[in-house]
Amino acid sequence: MEVPLLVTDFLDRARKYYGDEEAVVATTGERFTYDEFGDRVDRLSTVLQEHGIEKGDRVAVLDPNTHYHLEAAYAIMQLGAVHTPLNYRLTPEDYEYLLTDAGAKAIIADDEYAEKIDAIRDDVPTETFVATDADAVDGQWADYEALIDGLEPTYDRPEMSEDDVITINYTSGTTGDPKGVMRTHRTESLHAQLVTIHHEIRDDDVYLWTLPMFHVNGWGHIYAITGMGAKHVCTRGVDAGEIFRRITAEDVSFLCCAPTVLSMLGDYYEEHDVATEGDAPMRVTAAGAAPPESVIETVEETFGWHFRQLYGATETGPLIGTSATRRLIDEDSDSRFALKKRQGIAPLATEVEVVDDDGEAVPWDDETIGEILVRGNQIMEGYWEKPAETEAAFDDKREGWFHTGDLAVVDENGMIAIQDREKDIIVSGGENISTIELEDTLFDHPAVSDVAVIPSPSEQWGETPKAFVVPSSGDSQNPPVSGEELTEFTRERLASYKVVHRVEFVETLPKTATGKLQKYELREREWEDEESMVGQG
Incomplete structure (x- = not known):
């Protein structure tokens, strides 16, 4: 039937x-x-x-x-x-x-x-x-x-098809x-x-x-x-005190959030004497970026909540991977927090592969990096009135698979862990921010001759936008505009979560012989002290 x-x-x-x-x-x-x-x-x-x-x-x-x-x-x-x-x-x-x-x-x-x-x-x-x-x-x-x-x-419900948007x-x-x-x-x-x-x-x-x-x-x-x-x-x-109050007053058993919310709750708990649960045991799912292991430890050992990590995208519903794998994670192991922060394994009826440039699956050695591809019944129909972008999202390394642009490794149990991003995007507090949009905005300032925006590590947000700016004067030591002025310039033109708070003035930006910007050099320098090239927070 x-x-x-x-x-x-x-x-x-x-x-x-x-x-x-x-x-x-x-x-x-x-x-x-x-x-x-x-x-x-x-x-x-x-x-x-x-x-x-x-x-x-x-x-x-x-x-x-x-x-x-x-x-x-x-x-x-x-x-x-x-x-x-x-x-x-x-x-x-x-x-x-x-x-x-x-x-x-x-x-x-x-x-x-x-x-x-x-x-x-x-x-x-x-x-x-x-x-x-x-x-x-x-x-x-x-x-x-x-x-x-x-x-x-008195409304009339029309006949609908499961294929209707x-x-x-x-x-x-x-x-x-x-x-x-x-x-x-x-x-x-x-x-x-x-x-x-x-x-x-x-x-x-x-x-x-x-x-x-x-x-x-x-x-x-x-x-x-x-x-x-x-x-x-x-x-x-999101108000940390109100979250704890509602949890206890309503006997909340479940919530989902960005990792930065868990960090806020941890900071609030350290400064206030609050209960972390009502009569119901609590579990929490985080997504957007993997939180630090210390945050997961606080959630589980101090709050007494069960933690799991979710990985996904708007295009995929969002579920691509989950660390809710009780048989693959030993709850008595010292490595359990490192495993729980991974993006995990595919859910039911979903295929997830990490592939090389030829579309071949990388080995499960936890070292070889490839792009995460996914297909399943929950994947989007396409982009609204954007057929070219829809085709590009599905038919690059493997035809018919959604290409996430996230670069990852796979461990011996098939659990993925994101290491970097192919897409020119910043994920800050669970929100996607286009670096190109920020660059276009900064280019409108007369004191900006050239600019490159990349994600910069942030303890609070996981990642935050940072702009490398070549001033119009060419003198990075005495630019005709301050970093604070450029921050205010973006604040006046963009949504609050997109504002560029970090600015570094430079003489030149790294480029190829043909003039193509090499952001990867800037990212490597900015993230050299981090475990991976993506935010955790």
């Missing part, structure tokens, strides 16, 4: 079997059962349909980890429309590009971020603007609660312009099932949202936690 895989099945199942169980703890203090949560979703679907949203239309969501984002995601997808979550840390200019590129017909925005949209609303194709609190926003915004209050759910997630690329990663009902459904298995999600789990929901749909936890009938505990951001 063949039954279509649809993401709407996750909430349908939760409502059928867990209707009276608590589903969502909102940031506003409200609590909703799955029946109540589902009713709010149905009413929002009705509102969107009344505003002309149809199957295939893109609807953007600009919201932190609140119940509004969860409701909006399912309300959009129930209509067969395309959930398009946006990073809430961007600039108005970024949103102008994203909304235009996606052709977003409507947007649902948190009142804290709506003003960024208001600044560019006349320059985008978006027609419907909904704010979670319209009274707190200047401009013409419909109020979320007022729209759904007392409304009788149901969400677009934007990821930073090496070319600077973000690319919209298209994911179908099928890819999202299988992605969520893999997350459920490898994160061991149960119906009695209480999940604390610290990982942004806009990151590949919260690594699939929008679906997995809901489908299992578990409980969502929402947050508006």
Whole structure:
């Protein structure tokens, strides 16, 4: 029997079997059962349909980890429309590009971020603007609660195919312009099932949202936690004290985060007398970069939590590898923390290979470096309206495999460990930053003659952007601009997490005889005291 895989099945199942169980703890203090949560979703679907949203239309969501984002995601997808979550840390200019590129017909925005949209609303194709609190926003915004209050759910759910695109997630690329990663009902459904298995999600789990929901749909936890009938505990951001408070108050059992969040929790714990668990045992998954072994040791030995590392990308759902390999890691071994920080082994129904330039698998000797390639049912459909980029992502060293651009070694058990990156990208605190975008921005400053941006080691963020600048005067000792001024220059033009805080003035940049920039020389020098050429933090 063949039954279509649809993401709407996750909430349908939760409502059928867990209707009276608590589903969502909102940031506003409200609590909703799955029946109540589902009713709010149905009413929002009705509102969107009344505003002309149809199957295939893109609807953007600009919201932190609140119940509004969860409701909006399912309300959009129930209509067969395309959930398009946006990073809430961007600039108005970024949103102008994203909304235009996606052709977003409507947007649902948190009142804290709506003003960024208001600044560019006349320059985008978006027609419907909904704010979670319209009274707190200047401009013409419909109020979320007022729209759904007392409304009788009457929306029509269209017939959907598992091959329909149901969400677009934007990821930073090496070319600077973000690319919209298209994911179908099928890819999202299988992605969520893999997350459920490898994160061991149960119906009695209480999940604390610290990982942004806009990151590949919260690594699939929008679906997995809901489908299992578990409980969502929402947050508006990352605050170490608040995380510990919510864990103990709500008996949280599971959270996912960037490694830098674990470092923040460790620092906070050292300075405050706080409990690390409620009545439920805690487990945590980190991704974005491997944390230092000392952080894993603190998480497991001091906090008493079970740690696992996840490796992935927006294009892959994100799960490519996981260190949740209990039979391959001896919990009594001194090497267990070094093994747990590795990117691990492939999940079920997924093929991962580390290959050389000819596409041949490298030996499992933990020394030979190759590029990580992956294929599986959870891999993206392609990049939104970018066929050339889609083809390039899949058909280089091996046809039909997604090429990650990450360079790794493989140990005797098949566990991979990233050593470097082929792509011109920085991963800072779990966020991808295009070095080319930063270089283009710095080139706009009249005192910059030439520039190269590379990742620099950061104890807090794993990696942080560093700019090597050739000043227009040619004199690196007395440049016509300071590093602080260039930092401020990028701050005024880029999202906060992309700001260049480290600047080194140089006479020349390393280049080939044909003038091609050799960033690798700069990276080798910058990372010579580190274990690998990628950030850990």
